[in-house]
Amino acid sequence: MIEPITVGEIGPAEVEPVTIVIFGGAGDLAHRKLLPALYNLHVDGLLPPQFAVVGISRRAMTDDAYRDFAKEGTERFSRRQREDGPWQTFAGSLFFQRGTIEDAATYQSLGARLDMIEHERGLPGNRIYYLAVPPAMFAPIIKGLAGARLIAAPGSHPFARLIVEKPIGRDLASARVIDEEVAAVFDERQIYRIDHYLGKETVQNIMVLRFANSIFEPLFNQKYIDHVQITVAEEEGVGTRAGYYEQAGALRDMLQNHILQLIALVALEPPHSLDADVVRDEKLEVIRSLRPIAGATVEAQVVRAQYAAGFEVGAPVPGYRSEPGVNPQSRTETFVALQVFIDNWRWAGVPFFVRTGKRLPKRASEISIHLKGVPPILFNADPSAPLDANVLSIRIQPNEGFALSIESKIPGPHVRVYPVKMDFQYGSTFGNGSPEAYERLLLDVMAGDATLFMRRDAVEASWQWVTAILDRWAARPDLTLPTYAAGEWGPAEADRLIESTGRRWRDL
Numbered sequence: 042m043i044e045p046i047t048v049g050e051i052g053p054a055e056v057e058p059v060t061i062v063i064f065g066g067a068g069d070l071a072h073r074k075l076l077p078a079l080y081n082l083h084v085d086g087l088l089p090p091q092f093a094v095v096g097i098s099r100r101a102m103t104d105d106a107y108r109d110f111a112k113e114g115t116e117r118f119s120r121r122q123r124e125d126g127p128w129q130t131f132a133g134s135l136f137f138q139r140g141t142i143e144d145a146a147t148y149q150s151l152g153a154r155l156d157m158i159e160h161e162r163g164l165p166g167n168r169i170y171y172l173a174v175p176p177a178m179f180a181p182i183i184k185g186l187a188g189a190r191l192i193a194a195p196g197s198h199p200f201a202r203l204i205v206e207k208p209i210g211r212d213l214a215s216a217r218v219i220d221e222e223v224a225a226v227f228d229e230r231q232i233y234r235i236d237h238y239l240g241k242e243t244v245q246n247i248m249v250l251r252f253a254n255s256i257f258e259p260l261f262n263q264k265y266i267d268h269v270q271i272t273v274a275e276e277e278g279v280g281t282r283a284g285y286y287e288q289a290g291a292l293r294d295m296l297q298n299h300i301l302q303l304i305a306l307v308a309l310e311p312p313h314s315l316d317a318d319v320v321r322d323e324k325l326e327v328i329r330s331l332r333p334i335a336g337a338t339v340e341a342q343v344v345r346a347q348y349a350a351g352f353e354v355g356a357p358v359p360g361y362r363s364e365p366g367v368n369p370q371s372r373t374e375t376f377v378a379l380q381v382f383i384d385n386w387r388w389a390g391v392p393f394f395v396r397t398g399k400r401l402p403k404r405a406s407e408i409s410i411h412l413k414g415v416p417p418i419l420f421n422a423d424p425s426a427p428l429d430a431n432v433l434s435i436r437i438q439p440n441e442g443f444a445l446s447i448e449s450k451i452p453g454p455h456v457r458v459y460p461v462k463m464d465f466q467y468g469s470t471f472g473n474g475s476p477e478a479y480e481r482l483l484l485d486v487m488a489g490d491a492t493l494f495m496r497r498d499a500v501e502a503s504w505q506w507v508t509a510i511l512d513r514w515a516a517r518p519d520l521t522l523p524t525y526a527a528g529e530w531g532p533a534e535a536d537r538l539i540e541s542t543g544r545r546w547r548d549l
């Protein structure tokens with residue numbers, strides 16, 4: 042039986058009674074993620090006994106119809122099966138309020154409804170406003186809430202907190218506009234910017250792996266690490282999301298947020314505490330230390346591409362430009378690979394290779410830390426058959442876990458060396474019931490813990506780095522956009538990017 046060490050554990054005692062107001066409460070995110078996550082928190086006994094969720098959108102829906110909507114979402118998307126007993130109590134705390142974001146009357150009637158629900162349910166008036174709507178709606182909502190005096194001052198009780206979803210802008214300038222609009226009403230301590238990657242168990246485990254094990258951390262620097270690879274691969278194409286994706290592309294959709302956060306976690310200095318701002322300060326340091334890629338360097342260090350027709354699991358699939366809703370002349374990239382350096386003492390000269398894309402051969406997110414090879418003596422003396430270097434691979438999804446490749450002697454009379462693997466899998470050690478990212482993140486907001494959320498300075502530092510690449514692409518529409526057949530690992534240019542340095546992409 043494993044006796045877990047719990048650090049910073051959140052339990053119901055730390056979560057005060059609260060009302061969660063979801064703008065976009067009848068949308069896809071609420072249906073697939075938020076409502077099922079809240080149900081699971083309820084089943085786990087992690088929600089406070091007094092609790093309410095109020096979904097808002099334009100369509101007409103009764104509370105009962107909203108409960109059915111939540112039920113259907115939970116049945117389809119929850120990690121655990123819905124059960125009637127816990128469902129009844131959970132469903133009783135769900136409410137729906139019809140309203141149009143742009144209409145000031147929405148906020149007056151919302152205020153009156155919240156007062157009523159909170160009075161009936163004995164709730165003290167703590168409120169979390171979740172903006173599950175496109176970013177263009179953030180400002181009108183925030184102004185509407187402020188106009189109706191629905192926002193408590195920072196540090197006061199009952200509290201008001203705000204959750205915003207990505208994308209926060211599409212470049213540095215637009216991100217700053219959104220941040221300013223939010224900051225005009227909410228204090229930074231009240232704002233929780235979600236990057237759901239940070240709620241994943243495997244991503245949280247990166248810091249545990251590094252700082253709870255003396256075997257790894259001493260090696261995490263330029264003296265021992267040859268390079269780092271990060272792959273975030275999706276098997277799916279753009280699907281029904283062309284409207285969003287055409288404006289975004291892989292760099293904005295994956296790199297600016299999730300992947301830069303992964304780099305920050307792999308590379309950060311040991312923080313002196315787990316306090317939210319101490320950890321976030323260290324992550325910011327990494328992002329600010331990324332060597333800028335701008336001007337003509339972009340062509341040398343960044344590969345972008347678009348998927349063409351190909352095969353996925355043996356079935357033919359169309360190219361990106363033939364997908365529904367996509368401009369047939371689209372230059373939106375569905376794949377990005379790049380090489381970046383972190384210009385600090387710890388990581389000087391260690392390349393980080395990143396690749397991400399849609400319609401790749403499989404869904405797989407992995408960070409691999411490639412150690413330097415052993416000297417060419419003893420078991421590595423044959424230059425025609427060099428030993429593989431050790432690799433620590435952190436599987437974010439699927440088959441969550443990590444593995445360490447180690448050279449070992451093959452039993453027998455000869456000294457023959459073979460790479461074997463020490464492999465930890467969450468599923469076999471802890472079972473398959475790990476909480477979903479949104480469960481952890483919603484609980485953290487209720488508890489007021491901002492560690493796993495993006496601070497404004499980090500969002501803007503990330504955009505600053507990414508915008509230099511976007512600017513170059515915008516300035517050079519004449520450059521060719523390579524393609525790759527759906528079901529392949531990106532274009533040949535991505536292979537050349539890494540192979541020109543004497544390395545190769547890891548087989549996944």
Ligand SMILES: NC(=O)c1ccc[n+]([C@@H]2O[C@H](COP(=O)([O-])OP(=O)(O)OC[C@H]3O[C@@H](n4cnc5c(N)ncnc54)[C@H](OP(=O)(O)O)[C@@H]3O)[C@@H](O)[C@H]2O)c1
Pocket residue numbers: 064065066067068069070071073074097098099100140141142143172173174175176206207208
């Ligand atoms: N879906 C995901 O998995 C996911 C993942 C990460 C981030 N996000 C982000 O989360 C946000 C929401 O995404 P989503 O996929 O849930 O979008 P969605 O399915 O289009 O939902 C949008 C919701 O907003 C409501 N709405 C739209 N305009 C409104 C208005 N003027 N007044 C009041 N309500 C309005 C819609 O309902 P009515 O039409 O009834 O008003 C609907 O409930 C987006 O910013 C998205 O980028 C989504």
